[in-house]
Amino acid sequence: MINKYLKIIVVLLLVANATFAGNKIGIYDLRYTLQADLSTAQGLNLAWDDVHAVATLQGVVNRDTPRLYVYFVMEGNNDIDGYWWNKYSRKGEWLYGRETQTYRTMEELFTAYASYIEGVVVYDGNVPSTSNVASSVAGIENLVAIRYDDTPGSLYDRLVVHGPKLPVKRWLLNPDGTSMFTGKKGMEIPETSRLSTGSLKNDPYVWFIEKYMKTGKCNTEFAAYYIDQYWKQKPFAAVKNHHTLSNHDFFVSKRAFFFDLSPWGDEPATDDPSQPVGTDLQTLKEMLLLAYQQNKHEKMCYIGGFPSWAYKYTMHASGIHDDVPTEWEFSRIISAYNAFKDADAISYGALANASFWQHFPTKKKYTQDWISHKELQKRGLLTADGKVNVAGRNFIIFYVGDYDASAWISQRTPSIWDDPNRGKLPLMWCISPVLAERVPHIMHNFRITATKNDYFASADNGAGYIMPGMLQEPREISGLPSGLEVWAKHCKKYYNKWGLSITGFVIDGHAPGLNEEGLDCYASFSPNGIVPQKTVTASLHGNMPIIRADLDINDGDPKVAAGRIVERVKERSVIPFHWFRNILKQPTWYCEVMDEVKAQDENIVLLDAPCFWGCLNVYNVSYIVTLNYMDCGGISLFLGL
Secondary structure (H helix, E strand, O other): OOOHHHHHHHHHHHHHHHHHHHHEEEEEOHHHHHHHOOOOOOHHHHHHHHHHHHHHHHHHHHHOOOOOOEEEOOOOEEEHHHHHHHOOOOOOOOOOOOOOEEEEEEEEEEHOOOOHEEEEEOOOOOOOHHHHHHHHHHHHHOOEEEOOOOOOOOOOHHHHHHOOOEEEEEEEEOOOOOOOOOOOOOOOOOOOOOOOOOOOOHHHHHHHHHHHHOOOOOOEEEEEEEOOOOHHHHOOOOOOOOOOHHHHHHHHHEEEEEOOOOOOOOOOOOOOOOOOOOOOHHHHHHHHHHHHHHHHOOOEEEEEEEEOOOOOOOOOHHHOOHHHHHHHHHHHHHHHEEEEEEEOOOOOOOOOOOHHHHOOOOOOOOOOOOHHHHHHHHHHOOOOOOOOOOOOEEEEEEEEEEEHHHHHHHHHHHHHOOOOOOOOOOOOEEEEEHHOOHHHHHHHHHHHHHHOOOOEOOOOOOOOOOOOOHOOOOOOOOOOOHHHHHHHHHHHHHHHOOOOOOEEEOOOOOOOOOOOHHHHHHHOOOOEEEEEEEEEEEEEEEHHHHHHHEOOOOOOOHHHHHHHHHHHHHHOOOEEEEEEEEOOOHHHHHHHHOOOOOOHHOOEOOOOHHHHHHHHHHHHHOOOOOEEEOOOOOEOOEEOO
């Protein structure tokens, strides 16, 4: 009788907690996982298991409305999640007046939200790739991902065996704890008619392809490239939070597919050295092709994440390739299938609460003013007859980047954007507009707090990190029809909303440079300028000015940086326009650099973006010589170094 009443009380508490959770925003502090001793198995399991389970829970419960917020990401002494919560909980802001409920334990948290989920997908701690498959399945079937571990006190023990006793709806291993997958050639992959790839790592992905991708259960507009449980083998290879499990929530909310696969076809993946050479690449291509087909060549595939080069697939992990070539190769491959990445790269790769912030209400449109020829004349940049008034000067612009990753702008806003010297110099902030999908609140914050000297252009390649040359026919790797039209349509939507007309950098990498069709594509959404790597020094395509990407200037010492700028301007004397790329530099750094540049050469002038690109356009029109040939019409003689 007593047990009967106890059960009734437990049920009532569950209902009450679920109702409570539904009316208030739940708060859970995950920062204790950052204090775990990663040199012990217990610490590793705590750091991995708790964040993974909570991130998948967030993805499900925040899918339709913001219900659960976590504190997790620290950048130095900056509490990133606290920073953004506090900013938008002030009077008049989005979260003002919202009631909250803080949960102290995993048991409390999962009991409160039990009614929002269908149960658990349990994955195999001995088969690393099953952790990513679990995140995929969690999003599709409204489950939370929990690693199998029947040790007393494990998360599995606390949430599945005891506590709220969440029901297991999907096993990615046998219920007795033995592996479901074998990776043995000649054997069928369980629950499919596919033979094993010969790779224990790849077979779970193939299982997912057959069970979820080919059956149309997965949302192939979104994908996530994050490290699997292999992280546990090298937890100190990067910052503590770079298991990037906190990033999973958004992609779980989108019912995306997750993977961690090598882009190289000339060696086995470094985390699976016994696999047949190129197995990872073949699985990746199969996933990307399915996504392309299911998106019907009408939509791009948005991939969050970045090669975990410190852990896998590079010389840092006993591979034969360096880190930048690996980044470029992955980009080259996904671009061939109409996919791009939101590049959560190492060091600042962790992002939390994107599933929560995706609901932030932005304006319908954010505008920026361009400059007229009349105004350029008033500023002394054009002569009375409409030519660039060079007068012995050299004009420079900084590519203020790289803001092609939601995680990067989230973490570095407090230390960079909030720098007290922002606004003292004209800076071209290059931020990918597609980041508005995961961090719309940050994009909005930039615009409403910008000074007259803060101008916005797109970061590398447009509305996402892609290699546009791989969109052009003939398309190496995929052999698919041109993807330029779908890319232009995709970018126009974001450029129009965010008032962009410049693409601050085009990474060509291992891909072909832009051909005529590619340039037409960019001219359709970036009419005021682009900066490719594979082009002549300066040119015009129609009325779109083009300047070649030049030097990265990232020296910490402003004097050294200034010296390199002055030297390069002298070397590159063919035109008086110069572009320099800088990564994660504070406005104070730019002020100090320009003070030193002026001390060395007072004729070097930093222009704001409209002035720089407006003058470059005029200069190119005036100084690019057109040769007329009897048989071929006009041919532009471009300025080359």
